[in-house]
Amino acid sequence: MMRTQLKNKILFYAKFHISARRLFASSPFPEGPDVVRLLPRLRRVRILGPTLWCLTAASAVYLGCAAYEVRQDVAILKRRLPAGTSISYDDIGARKVTSWIRSMHSERGSRLPDILSQDLSSSGQLITGTVAANLGIFAACRAVPLLGYHFAHLPSGSANYTLFTSMFGHAGLMHLGFNMYAFYGFTRPLARSKTFEGSGSHLAAFYLSTGMLASLAQHLASIWPNPVLRVVPSLGASGGVMAVVGAFGMTYPEAPIGIVFIPVSFPAQSVLAAVALVEMYGLFIGKWMRLGHAAHLAGLAAGSAYVHFKGNERLWEPARRFMFHQMRRLKMV
Numbered sequence: 001m002m003r004t005q006l007k008n009k010i011l012f013y014a015k016f017h018i019s020a021r022r023l024f025a026s027s028p029f030p031e032g033p034d035v036v037r038l039l040p041r042l043r044r045v046r047i048l049g050p051t052l053w054c055l056t057a058a059s060a061v062y063l064g065c066a067a068y069e070v071r072q073d074v075a076i077l078k079r080r081l082p083a084g085t086s087i088s089y090d091d092i093g094a095r096k097v098t099s100w101i102r103s104m105h106s107e108r109g110s111r112l113p114d115i116l117s118q119d120l121s122s123s124g125q126l127i128t129g130t131v132a133a134n135l136g137i138f139a140a141c142r143a144v145p146l147l148g149y150h151f152a153h154l155p156s157g158s159a160n161y162t163l164f165t166s167m168f169g170h171a172g173l174m175h176l177g178f179n180m181y182a183f184y185g186f187t188r189p190l191a192r193s194k195t196f197e198g199s200g201s202h203l204a205a206f207y208l209s210t211g212m213l214a215s216l217a218q219h220l221a222s223i224w225p226n227p228v229l230r231v232v233p234s235l236g237a238s239g240g241v242m243a244v245v246g247a248f249g250m251t252y253p254e255a256p257i258g259i260v261f262i263p264v265s266f267p268a269q270s271v272l273a274a275v276a277l278v279e280m281y282g283l284f285i286g287k288w289m290r291l292g293h294a295a296h297l298a299g300l301a302a303g304s305a306y307v308h309f310k311g312n313e314r315l316w317e318p319a320r321r322f323m324f325h326q327m328r329r330l331k332m333v
Contacts, residue, residue: 044156045155045156045219045222045223045230046158047220047223049160050160050163050216050219051216051220053160053161053163054160054163054212054213054215054216057163057164057212058208058209058212058213059209061204061205061208061209061212062205062209062315062319063319063322063323064205065201065202065204065205065208066201066205066316066319066320066322066323067323067326067327068201069199069201069202069320070092070320070323070324070327070333071327071332071333072201073092074087074092074324074333077091077092087333089320089321089324089325092320092324093317093320093321121198122198122199122200122201123187123191123192123196123198123199123200123203124188124191124200125200126191126200126201126203126204127183127184127187127188127191127203130183130207131180131183131184133168134168134170134176134179134180134237135176135180137151137168137169138169138170138176141169148169150162150165151165151166151168151169151235152166152169152233152234152235153165153166153215153218153219153233153234153235154230154231154233154234155218155219155222155229155230155234156222156230156231163212163215163216163219164208164211164212164215166215166233166234166235166236167208167211167212167215167236167237167239167240168237169235169236170235170236170237171235171236175236179236179237179238179241180237182241182244182245183237183240183241183244186241186244186245186248187203187207187244189248189252189255190203190244190247190248190251191203193251193252194251194312195247195251195306195307195310195311195312196312197312202312202316205316205319206243206247206303206306206311207240207243207244208240210239210240210243210299210302210303210306211237211239211240211243211299213239213298213299213302214238214239214240214242214243214292214294214295214296214298214299214302215234215239215295216298217239217294217295217297217298218234218239218292218294218295218298219234220294221283221293221294225283225284226283229294232290234292234295236292236295238291238292238295238296238299239292239295239296239298239299240299241299242275242295242296242297242299242300242303243299243300243302243303243306244303245272245275245299245300245303246272246299246300246301246302246303246304246305246306246307247303247304247306247307248268248303249268249269249271249272249304250272250303250304250307250308251307252268253267253268253269254267254268254269255267255268256268257271259271272300272304275296275300276297276300279293279296279297279300280293280297283297
């Protein structure tokens with residue numbers, strides 16, 4: 001049994017390695033006739049299991065991040081209020097804890113406490129930690145090649161957890177460098193927006209949940225419109241990064257965005273529209289373009305919708321309120 005599993009992992013990694021090497025190649029991959037002969041031998045791509053797993057995992061991550069921030073906010077208030085003071089959600093709702101401490105210390109003419117400084121820099125820690133995690137996983141997969149099996153999602157495979165872990169796998173230095181450059185550049189101004197207000201927990205919930213939904217979209221695209229994708233492992237942070245780009249464009253529509261190797265900038269909304277058209281073309285028409293078009297398009301749509309429909313008010317605050325009351329029942333806060 002163990003030998004069979006090892007053999008399957010080796011075969012998978014061989015396919016993954018070939019796909020990764022050809023990711024930026026100039027010739028089409030896979031070849032048409034070969035794929036036509038290979039597809040009937042593959043198991044059908046599952047729909048219900050991966051969809052339920054992804055929705056459950058994304059919800060758990062979102063609620064978990066909300067609970068973490070609620071616990072932090074309650075801890076800050078308990079340090080500043082008299083012992084035994086009852087804390088309701090209204091005391092920490094809508095990030096009131098930050099403004100409350102700011103106003104208190106501005107009146108006293110003193111500097112902000114270290115614990116608040118750590119809270120305000122939580123988004124910076126999230127950005128740095130995400131980049132470090134991607135770099136570390138890339139190095140580990142190069143040192144132990146079989147680890148690549150756990151950080152790439154094969155639509156025709158049986159694993160669901162790779163819908164999440166594939167967000168941290170990359171095919172090469174070019175793939176990794178481009179994703180992390182875009183993530184770092186767009187996430188910093190987005191973290192300071194009214195939607196996220198410097199909250200690292202909120203940013204983590206948004207990035208991880210939209211990244212998983214983008215992975216699911218790439219998985220479902222192997223059923224339609226491009227069945228060839230079921231034999232190509234998908235990996236990379238680009239789904240979550242595109243969600244960040246979409247949220248950035250909706251938050252700062254007139255902000256100039258430069259394109260690599262082009263010495264001019266364009267308004268963010270124009271760039272979003274152009275990127276969406278390119279991804280739609282690649283997904284439905286130019287199927288020879290071997291990129292994660294479904295993941296990119298889904299991430300872009302999710303990020304744009306999150307800001308447009310005020311996800312901070314309609315999703316994040318209700319999630320915080322729900323977790324506060326649940327934690328209060330369990331006497332965790």
